[in-house]
Amino acid sequence: MKLYVHIPFCHSKCAYCDFYSTPRKDWMEAYVDALAGEWEQRRKGLKEPIDTLYLGGGSPSSLPTGLLKRIIETLTSDNSSINTYTNNPPHLREATIEANPEDVTKEWVDFIVNETPFRRVSMGIQSFSDEELALIGRRHSAQKAIEAIGRLREGGIGNISCDLIYGLPGQSLESWKKSLDTLIAVRPEHISAYLLSYEPGTRLSVMLEKGKIHETDEAIIDDMYAFLCETTRKAGYIHYEISNFALPGREAIHNSSYWDGSPYIGLGPGAHSCDGVSRSFNPSSLKNYIACKGKDFGIIDEENELNRYNDMLITRLRTLRGLRPSSVKQEFGGEIYESFVNEASALEKKGLLKLSPEGAYIIPEKMWLTSNSILLELIKI
Numbered sequence: 001m002k003l004y005v006h007i008p009f010c011h012s013k014c015a016y017c018d019f020y021s022t023p024r025k026d027w028m029e030a031y032v033d034a035l036a037g038e039w040e041q042r043r044k045g046l047k048e049p050i051d052t053l054y055l056g057g058g059s060p061s062s063l064p065t066g067l068l069k070r071i072i073e074t075l076t077s078d079n080s081s082i083n084t085y086t087n088n089p090p091h092l093r094e095a096t097i098e099a100n101p102e103d104v105t106k107e108w109v110d111f112i113v114n115e116t117p118f119r120r121v122s123m124g125i126q127s128f129s130d131e132e133l134a135l136i137g138r139r140h141s142a143q144k145a146i147e148a149i150g151r152l153r154e155g156g157i158g159n160i161s162c163d164l165i166y167g168l169p170g171q172s173l174e175s176w177k178k179s180l181d182t183l184i185a186v187r188p189e190h191i192s193a194y195l196l197s198y199e200p201g202t203r204l205s206v207m208l209e210k211g212k213i214h215e216t217d218e219a220i221i222d223d224m225y226a227f228l229c230e231t232t233r234k235a236g237y238i239h240y241e242i243s244n245f246a247l248p249g250r251e252a253i254h255n256s257s258y259w260d261g262s263p264y265i266g267l268g269p270g271a272h273s274c275d276g277v278s279r280s281f282n283p284s285s286l287k288n289y290i291a292c293k294g295k296d297f298g299i300i301d302e303e304n305e306l307n308r309y310n311d312m313l314i315t316r317l318r319t320l321r322g323l324r325p326s327s328v329k330q331e332f333g334g335e336i337y338e339s340f341v342n343e344a345s346a347l348e349k350k351g352l353l354k355l356s357p358e359g360a361y362i363i364p365e366k367m368w369l370t371s372n373s374i375l376l377e378l379i380k381i
């Protein structure tokens with residue numbers, strides 16, 4: 001079972017971000033209390049031990065280390081559900097914490113290495129251009145990001161993942177190439193590279209509506225994506241999901257569960273859960289979460305068979321592993337299976353899907369960027 005914990009605090013809001021977070025530091029303590037309440041209730045239903053832990057957000061690195069320690073103690077207090085602490089925990093295959101470069105001090109890294117189980121750090125760098133970083137409201141500079149990676153390495157973190165964004169307003173192909181080359185030169189084990197999307201309500205989409213910034217040309221985006229695929233491949237990274245690249249054996253175990261249908265539990269306001277069949281979510285309200293002390297907070301997402309089939313298409317076809325017809329048959333059988341096989345085979349004839357050596361349908365890498373149009377041909381309404 002995978003465990004995700006949403007830490008809903010950030011120092012400030014980045015211009016492109018629509019993740020649930022607040023700068024209310026005065027609520028941090030009450031949040032940690034409520035998290036303990038939610039975990040106490042939800043761990044009772046666990047049928048298997050936690051094998052991956054992911055602290056995301058928000059900004060987990062914005063929490064004082066004392067509170068971070070309390071969270072770890074809470075999660076590890078019941079040895080039957082998550083048996084871990086520092087070295088070689090028996091069940092935990094991966095423990096990741098997200099961090100912002102400006103929070104990665106030597107003291108923070110020492111704390112993570114010596115007092116928590118996290119051995120994988122995922123860092124939001126986004127760009128190595130100071131102008132681009134300022135435009136999207138990030139608090140670090142390119143130099144600070146490089147220094148943070150160095151500190152993680154010196155402190156003994158052997159598994160680093162870094163995020164970049166392409167298609168930023170005003171970003172040229174040259175600038176994107178420079179950011180990617182700079183990142184690859186420091187050789188993180190894992191890279192997540194996202195195409196910027198203008199989410200409603202974000203500062204960036206308001207700036208776009210007011211004509212203060214402009215969307216990047218599609219032709220430039222295509223070139224950026226082609227450069228991304230080629231450069232990472234030449235550097236030895238495997239492009240295993242639309243936006244994710246890993247050195248061999250360093251694919252994100254926790255995140256892969258979102259794409260392969262494995263069950264996961266999400267704690268904290270705004271977190272989602274899936275027991276393998278049905279999904280649920282915690283509403284994005286820290287105030288309410290604290291008020292009910294994290295108990296009875298989740299809402300079941302009522303899904304019918306077609307919703308579940310669409311979820312399967314959208315998640316599996318994002319990946320290099322793809323979707324095997326046998327998985328559709330096993331999960332849904334009958335009409336849905338027949339229709340998948342017919343439609344997928346028609347798309348294969350058009351070159352929009354291909355069969356992997358393992359017999360799974362996959363979207364060819366060069367079409368991942370525009371995969372939505374292919375998915376629309378398969379999705380059932």
Ligand code: SF4
Pocket residue numbers: 009010011012013014017018019021057058059100124
């Ligand atoms: S630090 Fe991350 S979660 Fe927080 S506002 Fe920026 S992008 Fe969003």
